[in-house]
Amino acid sequence: MEGGGTLPEALKEERQLGHILPTSSEASSVKRSPWGFLLTGIVGGALVAVYAVATPFITPALRKICLPFVPATSKQIENVVKMLRCRRGPLVDIGSGDGRIVIAAAKEGFSAVGYELNPWLVWYSRYCAWQEGVHGSARFYISDLWKVTFSQYSNVVIFGVPQMMPQLEKKLELELEDDARVIACRFPFPHWIPDHVTGEGIDTVWVYDVSTFRGREKRP
Structure with missing residues (x-):
């Protein structure tokens, strides 16, 4: 128990x-x-x-036609500035990224504008322009490049990608004045013949004067 x-x-x-x-x-x-x-x-x-x-x-x-942000090299900026010497009139950088081309142009005396779809990059560019003391002549806008008219610009810089160049070529042909100059970085336009080429590899820039390719188009 x-x-x-x-x-x-x-x-x-x-x-x-x-x-x-x-x-x-x-x-x-x-x-x-x-x-x-x-x-x-x-x-x-x-x-x-x-x-x-x-x-x-x-x-x-x-996006269908993308314009990704790839920072410009110092040599690319140098080559662009070189091709802008002796030029006048307002400048636009299409897809301005971190704003270094616009800021460099403003330092050379240009009234420069950058259009960029990425708001973070636009705000950063504005800060850099202020820091460099050129915020009065270097302006940046958040905008889709296909919704902007470029007829008021005498100098156009573009860091594009191959997929967008044919469509952009047609747009600029319709909008730019005869005295305008287009500077393409990394990739050339498919149908235009450049007036000048400088740099090597990824630093190459192609320069197109609108009056030149329009003159070729008018020839029989």
Whole structure:
């Protein structure tokens, strides 16, 4: 009969210990520090911030005709400025990116404008222009290049991609005046014959004077 009395007592003790000793899952949750939750929140917030900043950079690459942001090299900027010497009139950079072409042109005395679809790059360009002291002559606008008319510009700079060059060529033919000059970087226009070419590799720039290719078109 003593054995029959000790079994309930043992079960009772086990049940009491069950309330005291946590299960493996409960133990892992107990061991979690508040710092773990804080770290998780920080990482999650950082990922959201990166997504918010990166989305405008990536989105243009998903368009039918994309104009992705690829920073110009110092040599490219130097070659563009070289082809602008002895030129006058307002300048536009189509797809102005981080604004360095526009800022460099403004330092050379041009009234320069950049059109860029990415708002982050436009705000950054405005800040750089202010920092360089040329914010009065270097302006930047958030706009789709296909919705802008370029007839008021005497100098046009474009860092394009092959897919967009034929369509842009037609647009500029219709809009630009005879005294305008077009400077293409990285990729030439498909049908125009350049008046000047300078640089090598990715730093090459092709220069087209509108009066020249219009003169060729008028010949029999």
